[in-house]
Amino acid sequence: MVKRRIALIGVPVLLCGLLSACGGNSNGGINANGSVTGTLRIFSYADAFAPNVFDAFTKANPDLTVEKSEIASDDGAVAKLKGGFKTDVVNTCAGPIDDEVANGSLQPIDTSRIKDWNQIYPFFTNFKGVQSGGKTWMLPLIGGAYGLVYRPSAFPIPPTSWMDLFTTNKRVTSPDDPLTNIVTAALALGYFPPQSMTKDQLNNVQDLLIKQKKHVVTYYQGAGAALATLWKNDEVDITALDLSLVNELKGQDIAFAPMSIPLAYACGFSIAKDAKNLDAVYAYLNYALSPAVQTVQATSYSYLVSSKLTVAGLPASVLAKSGQKNLDSYTKAATYGRANDQAAWTKLWQNVKGS
Amino acid sequence: MLPIGYLVLIPLFYVPVVLLLVKAFQPDNGGGAFSAFTSVFSEGHLLGTIRQSFEIAGLSFGLMLLLGYPLAYLVCFKMQQRFQLPTLLLLVMSGSISDIVRIFGWYSLLGREGVINSALMHLGITHAPVDGLLFSRFAVVIVLTSGWLPYVVIPIYSAMRTIEARQLEAARDLYSSPFATFKNVVLPMSTPGILGAFIIVFIPVLSDFATPQLVGGPSSLMIGNFVSDQVLQVGDLPAAAAAAALLLAMSVVLIGVAQRVTRKFHGG
Amino acid sequence: MDTNTRAHLGIAGRLAGRLVIALYLVGVLALMFAPLVVLAVFSVNSGDSVSLPFTGFSLHWFHELFHNTEAVDAIKNSVVVAAIVTPASVFLGLTSAYGTARLTGRARAVSLGLISIPLVVPWLVTGVAGLLFFNSINVQGSLVTVVLMQIVVTFPLVTLVLYARLVGMDPSVEEAGLDLGSTGVGVLFRLVIPQLLTPMLVGALFAFISSLGNFVITFFVTGYSSTLPIWGYSALKHAENLPVVNAASTVMLGLNLVLFLGVLLIARRDRESVDAWL
Numbered sequence: 001m002v003k004r005r006i007a008l009i010g011v012p013v014l015l016c017g018l019l020s021a022c023g024g025n026s027n028g029g030i031n032a033n034g035s036v037t038g039t040l041r042i043f044s045y046a047d048a049f050a051p052n053v054f055d056a057f058t059k060a061n062p063d064l065t066v067e068k069s070e071i072a073s074d075d076g077a078v079a080k081l082k083g084g085f086k087t088d089v090v091n092t093c094a095g096p097i098d099d100e101v102a103n104g105s106l107q108p109i110d111t112s113r114i115k116d117w118n119q120i121y122p123f124f125t126n127f128k129g130v131q132s133g134g135k136t137w138m139l140p141l142i143g144g145a146y147g148l149v150y151r152p153s154a155f156p157i158p159p160t161s162w163m164d165l166f167t168t169n170k171r172v173t174s175p176d177d178p179l180t181n182i183v184t185a186a187l188a189l190g191y192f193p194p195q196s197m198t199k200d201q202l203n204n205v206q207d208l209l210i211k212q213k214k215h216v217v218t219y220y221q222g223a224g225a226a227l228a229t230l231w232k233n234d235e236v237d238i239t240a241l242d243l244s245l246v247n248e249l250k251g252q253d254i255a256f257a258p259m260s261i262p263l264a265y266a267c268g269f270s271i272a273k274d275a276k277n278l279d280a281v282y283a284y285l286n287y288a289l290s291p292a293v294q295t296v297q298a299t300s301y302s303y304l305v306s307s308k309l310t311v312a313g314l315p316a317s318v319l320a321k322s323g324q325k326n327l328d329s330y331t332k333a334a335t336y337g338r339a340n341d342q343a344a345w346t347k348l349w350q351n352v353k354g355s
Numbered sequence: 356m357l358p359i360g361y362l363v364l365i366p367l368f369y370v371p372v373v374l375l376l377v378k379a380f381q382p383d384n385g386g387g388a389f390s391a392f393t394s395v396f397s398e399g400h401l402l403g404t405i406r407q408s409f410e411i412a413g414l415s416f417g418l419m420l421l422l423g424y425p426l427a428y429l430v431c432f433k434m435q436q437r438f439q440l441p442t443l444l445l446l447v448m449s450g451s452i453s454d455i456v457r458i459f460g461w462y463s464l465l466g467r468e469g470v471i472n473s474a475l476m477h478l479g480i481t482h483a484p485v486d487g488l489l490f491s492r493f494a495v496v497i498v499l500t501s502g503w504l505p506y507v508v509i510p511i512y513s514a515m516r517t518i519e520a521r522q523l524e525a526a527r528d529l530y531s532s533p534f535a536t537f538k539n540v541v542l543p544m545s546t547p548g549i550l551g552a553f554i555i556v557f558i559p560v561l562s563d564f565a566t567p568q569l570v571g572g573p574s575s576l577m578i579g580n581f582v583s584d585q586v587l588q589v590g591d592l593p594a595a596a597a598a599a600a601l602l603l604a605m606s607v608v609l610i611g612v613a614q615r616v617t618r619k620f621h622g623g
Numbered sequence: 624m625d626t627n628t629r630a631h632l633g634i635a636g637r638l639a640g641r642l643v644i645a646l647y648l649v650g651v652l653a654l655m656f657a658p659l660v661v662l663a664v665f666s667v668n669s670g671d672s673v674s675l676p677f678t679g680f681s682l683h684w685f686h687e688l689f690h691n692t693e694a695v696d697a698i699k700n701s702v703v704v705a706a707i708v709t710p711a712s713v714f715l716g717l718t719s720a721y722g723t724a725r726l727t728g729r730a731r732a733v734s735l736g737l738i739s740i741p742l743v744v745p746w747l748v749t750g751v752a753g754l755l756f757f758n759s760i761n762v763q764g765s766l767v768t769v770v771l772m773q774i775v776v777t778f779p780l781v782t783l784v785l786y787a788r789l790v791g792m793d794p795s796v797e798e799a800g801l802d803l804g805s806t807g808v809g810v811l812f813r814l815v816i817p818q819l820l821t822p823m824l825v826g827a828l829f830a831f832i833s834s835l836g837n838f839v840i841t842f843f844v845t846g847y848s849s850t851l852p853i854w855g856y857s858a859l860k861h862a863e864n865l866p867v868v869n870a871a872s873t874v875m876l877g878l879n880l881v882l883f884l885g886v887l888l889i890a891r892r893d894r895e896s897v898d899a900w901l
Contacts, residue, residue, distance in 0.1 A: 041847060046857035046864075049693050067847035068693070070857035072838075075587035080843055083751055084758030176568065178588060216573045218490045226569075228862030229459055233466030235489065248862050301861060346588055353576060353584075354404060360719030360738060360778065368741050368775045371756030372749065422651050429644065440821055444883050447828045449655040451879040452662060453836035453852045456872040459865065460658030463665065470661060501654050506780075509829075513788040513822050551787040554739045555780060562745045582745050592751070599748045606743040607736060614732050 028064070028277035037063040040280040043081075043272070044091035045071050048288075053296050057287045064280055073223075081105040081272070088275040089284055092138060093267035094129040095179055098338035101129075101137050106270045108135035113282045116289055116307055123327055124306040127266045128195070128337030138268045139285050141294065142303035144242030145262035145323060145330060146180075151253050154237040158257045162188035162240075166212045170237035173230060176219035178349035183263050183334050184240045185209050192261065192332075195339045202348055209352040219353070224248075243323050247302040258326070265336035268306070298322055379596035401581060401598075408577040411492065412561040415499040416507075419556060420549070422500070423507035427548070428541070430508075431515040443512065446505040454502070458569045461498055465489040465570075490572035498566050503559075507552040514548025515541065546620040553613050558606045578602060659876060666873040671866055684870035694871055697854035702878070704766055704850060705834040708773045712830040713823055715774065716781025721815060723782070724789035735786065738779050749776060750843035757844065764846030772844045773834050780833065781826035788822045789815070824886055831882065835875055851875060 028038020048054065049068050058066060069087065071077040074096040081090065082103045092100060100106050111117045117125075124130065124140035131137065148159045154170045165172065166188050174181055185205040186194035197205065217236050220226050228248060230236050240263065246256045269288055275281050287293065294310035297303045302322040305311065311324060319325050339345045430442050452460070464470050465488040472484040488494060518541060526540040527533075564579030578598065585595035669681035688694055723734040741749065753772045757764065816823070838852040845853065851871055858864040 045860050046693060046854055047861060051690075051692065068849075069845070069847045070693075070849045070853050072842050072853060072856040073587070076842060079587055079751060080754065083754035083843065085754065086763060213573055218572050219568075221568050223860045224862040225459070225859040225865040225868075229462050229466075229865070233462055233468045234484075235467055245862070346584075346591075349588070350584065353573070353580075354401070358722075360715045360722070360782070363715060363771075363774060363778070364738070364741065367753070367756075367771050368749065371752035372744060374756055374759070375748065375752040378755070422654070425647065426651055429648075440824065441887055443821070443825050444828055444886060446655070447825060447832060448879055448883055449659065450829075450832045450836065451876045452659055452872045453838065453855070453875075455838060455852055455856050455859070456662065456869055457658050459869065460662040463661050464657055470657075497654070501658065504651070504655055505829075509784055509822075509825055510787040513784060514790075516788060516821075517790075547790050548787045551783045554735075555742060555783050558739075558743045562743070564745070564747075579745055583747050586747055586751060595748065599745055603740070603744060606740070610736055610739060610743075611732070614735070 028280050030279050031063060035061040035063060036277070036280040036283045037061075038277045038280055039065045039067060040089070040277055040284060041067045041069070041087045042089045042091075042284070043069045043071060043077065043085070043087040044089070044269075047301070048091060052300075053293055056292065057284065060287075061280070061283065078103070078105075086274055087272045088277060088281050090270045090272050091267070092270050093336070094127050094138075094140075094265055095336045095338060097129040097138050097270060098132075098342075100270065101132060105273055106137055107273050107275065108137060109139060109271055109285075110282075111136050113285075114139060114289065115286050116309060119308045120289075120306045121308065121327060123264075123330055123333075124266050127264075128335040130266065130268075138266075138270045139289060140266045140306045141268040141288055142297050142301075142305055143264060143266035144244065144304055145258070145264045145326070145333065146184075146240050146242050147256055147258040147262055149239050149241040149245055149254060149256055151231075151237040152255050153253050158255065159238065160257065162259055162261075165238060165240060166208050168238060169215060171217045171235065172212060172215045173217050173220050173227070173236040173239045175223075176221050176353075178345050179336060179338070180240060180263070181209055181352070182339075182345055182348060183336070185212075187259070187261055187263065187334055192334065194334050195337060197339075199344075202344060206348050206351060209348075210355045213352065213355065242302075243321070244302050247321055258323075262330060262333050263336060264330060264333040266306070298324065375592070376596050376600060379593040401578075404576050404581055405578050408561050408579070411495055411499070411567065411577060412557055414492075415496045415503070415560055416553070416557045418496060418500045419504055419507040420552075423504050423552070424511060424545075424549075426504075427508045427511040427515060427545075431512050432541075443509060446508055449505060450502065454565055457502075458498075458565075461494070461570060462489065465494060465497075489570060492571065494570040494572075495567050498570050499560055499563065502566075503556045506555045510551030510555065511545055511548035514545045514551070518544045543620045546617045550613050550617040554610055558609060561606075562602050662869055663873050663876060666866070666870045668866070671863065684866045685874070688867050688870045688874070691867065693849070694851075694854055694858075694867065697849045697851045698871060698874060700766060700848050701835050701850040701852075701875070704770055704773065705831050707770050708777055708834040709827050709831045711770075711774050712778040712781045713827050715778035716785055716826055716830075717816070717819070717823065719778065719782045720785035720789050724786055738782050741776050741779050742783075746776065746839040750840040753840065754843040764844050766845070766848045768844045768846070769841050769848075769850065772840050773837055776837075776840060777830045777833050781830055784826045784829065785819060785822050788819060828879075828883070828886070832879060835879075 028036060028040075030036055042048070049070075058064070069085075071091055074093060077090070077092070078096050078099045081087075081100060082105060090100070090106065097106070120140065124143060127140060127143075129138065130140050148162070148165060150159055151170075152158075155168075159165070159168070162184050165184060174184075182205055183194045185208045186192075186197060186201070189201070189204055189208065191197050191201050191205070218230070220230060224244070227239065227241070228245060231245065231249060231254060232252070242265075243256055246254050269285055271278075271281055271285075289307055291307065291310040291313050294305040294307055295314060298305045298310065298314055299318050304322055304324050304327060305314075311319065314324070430439055434442065462469065466472070467484040467486065467489075469488070471488060472481075475481045475485065476483075522540060522544075523536070526536040530536050530539060561577070562579040562582070563577060564583045567577045568580060582595050582598045582602070585591045585598060664677070666684060667680050667682060668677050669683060670676070670678035719738055723731055723738065726734055749772070753768070753775075754764070757768055762768065835850075836852060837850070838856065841850050842853055842856075849857075855868040855871060858868055
């Protein structure tokens with residue numbers, strides 16, 4: 001009996017001991033040579049940690065301990081931060097960032113500590129969500145512009161407008177995400193900007209999406225790999241996407257049709273609410289904006305990159321492949337950002353999926 | 356001895372989940388308990404989703420029993436003892452690749468240019484790829500059955516192992532046909548295994564969301580999809596908690612009914 | 624019909640029966656293993672996709688995998704976590720199943736229900752609840768929290784596997800043991816466990832594999848240590864990573880295979896006692 005009581009008390013005590021041993025975080029500082037020290041916690045997609053992207057940073061800051069946590073999906077990252085996950089730097093995108101700001105998960109960025117902030121294209125700095133309420137919330141690094149990606153064998157005449165995605169009787173796929181679907185439907189109906197649609201316009205969008213549904217093969221989940229596999233297995237003929245997949249599947253039955261008003265997205269890094277080691281945070285943000293890193297992003301993943309300094313050094317072929325040279329023409333683009341009435345959008349999307 | 360398990364479950368499962376429910380049902384959090392419940396029910400399509408969840412889970416579990424019960428029987432009664440453990444372990448091995456990657460295996464199998472369609476066309480059975488292998492209710496049932504089958508076989512096998520040789524011999528003497536032996540001895544004795552399988556499989560399948568989303572096409576939503584959308588897309592914890600509570604209530608009722616049925620057959 | 628024909632028909636019937644059983648077994652095994660086989664085959668495909676056509680044999684993707692430190696760390700973490708979750712789940716599963724099976728009537732039903740509920744609540748909800756809870760008691764996510772939360776959803780599974788065996792066990796054996804003066808624990812170890820070794824081994828492999836594959840809960844409660852499913856899901860944002868992620872999960876499959884063979888080897892060396900367990 002006594003033994004059992006000891007066990008009853010002992011187990012929780014042991015648990016607490018084990019658990020608390022794993023906290024702790026030093027505040028850091030700056031060495032004489034400019035390298036930063038302490039600990040830096042980064043919550044990002046795995047691509048930011050790829051050796052050809054990340055290793056130079058650790059090499060330049062040998063006294064810094066970097067802790068990496070991988071994001072599996074945008075939605076998951078928002079939920080994890082909302083649940084109280086503690087970190088310093090967060091990989092985020094226009095769209096989810098609005099939720100993160102609203103949830104109080106982030107702190108504003110001091111742009112004066114970003115050395116080349118002024119070298120960032122206005123396309124990126126003006127992006128919905130990058131700045132709001134007079135504050136800057138994200139250092140935009142990469143982006144893209146959605147048009148229609150289609151299968152030339154199914155579309156002898158290339159699609160020309162967003163409406164083609166909704167009137168086609170070919171096989172459509174679309175991400176399981178309210179934003180992409182609602183914005184493309186809004187653009188098809190000529191509502192601009194999509195984020196401030198009226199109730200009637202939202203109803204029309206809903207009708208259009210429901211009408212499209214019988215041609216939708218699947219609302220795909222899990223980004224790049226899933227879509228590429230669907231494409232290669234000849235499951236789908238058309239989807240709204242940027243140039244990434246076309247470049248990835250080069251030479252196969254795939255092509256890109258730009259739209260007069262593209263759906264543009266931008267992603268980058270934000271600073272978490274309780275970030276402590278700000279010296280290291282800014283050192284990393286500056287590193288991420290550097291041409292060395294952005295060049296890899298542009299060449300490996302055909303992203304648009306945010307810094308003019310990077311673009312100056314990129315060969316013309318890379319710029320053409322990613323569509324970077326079109327950047328100035330995107331004066332009017334629908335942005336991948338949350339709606340003014342977000343609840344109405346999620347409800348609309350639930351209605352479409354449940355229909 | 357029992358308390359050791361609860362010592363883990365109470366602080367690490369019941370306390371967090373109850374805290375989440377309490378938090379979700381606080382009045383300052385999205386309008387409170389009852390508005391969360393009413394909003395869950397005001398979603399007109401939710402009832403349809405629940406019905407569809409039961410249909411898919413029912414079909415899958417039915418198929419699993421149909422395939423798994425004879426398998427458990429064969430392993431338990433028709434196989435030499437020294438092969439039984441390896442066979443069971445082999446079945447468990449089929450879960451070796453995480454769902455996230457396994458789904459790509461299914462794409463490559465069931466897709467239009469996948470292994471099955473290629474084989475069918477190569478053999479001249481069909482001339483064009485068969486659509487609807489993937490992104491259909493069929494795909495959901497097949498993928499679920501494939502993944503959960505070992506979880507059906509093993510509890511049933513375990514229950515069958517409790518039938519002793521002398522019981523079977525006595526039954527064979529008593530009843531003339533093998534079927535009567537099966538009906539009067541094997542089936543009743545294996546019902547606790549079916550109950551275990553039901554809890555391990557039917558209920559989690561009912562709340563699964565990944566499979567319908569990945570292979571089900573746009574109209575194969577299940578209640579789990581609703582919960583995941585509320586957590587991830589809408590960020591609405593109260594609605595998610597309400598749906599989860601509903602799922603929990605349904606599960607408790609289902610487990611209760613299943614236990615009663617088991618007791619009736621097994622007599623325990 | 625003469626007896627000879629009847630005998631022939633009998634043999635034919637038995638052969639047909641055998642054939643049906645064989646076909647059925649092949650079908651079931653194909654259903655369960657086809658996706659694994661396909662993925663393992665494509666992991667040595669030289670092409671850059673996990674789909675037909677098969678362009679040639681190559682270990683390129685494994686080479687790339689072992690040069691990716693993030694992926695290798697994730698694999699190591701997964702194995703460490705599974706190696707702790709597995710024995711813990713078997714221990715907790717054994718005690719819970721034994722304790723529950725010894726209850727009667729309503730108490731047994733309630734206990735079984737309480738232990739089963741973690742299998743029933745969507746793991747997404749459990750994961751978020753765990754994150755909020757650890758945060759509220761100021762505990763940072765780490766592999767420790769991952770292990771704890773995985774145990775919570777894994778040991779009930781082992782419990783149910785063992786419970787199905789225990790509930791039908793003849794209680795008179797135990798009672799005899801108790802009469803002979805053994806304590807409860809003594810009875811468990813000397814009389815019950817030997818009869819449970821098969822389901823325990825099966826439950827252990829279940830726990831190991833379930834831990835390796837756990838994604839949702841691990842994602843929410845981990846800190847700065849990834850497991851393979853987390854790294855893989857994150858890497859799959861880019862299509863070109865699919866072959867490497869597939870190679871990684873094939874490595875895990877190989878690891879499970881080694882474990883499987885290891886268990887078999889132990890079982891073979893100790894044939895007599897294994898036969899006794901069964």
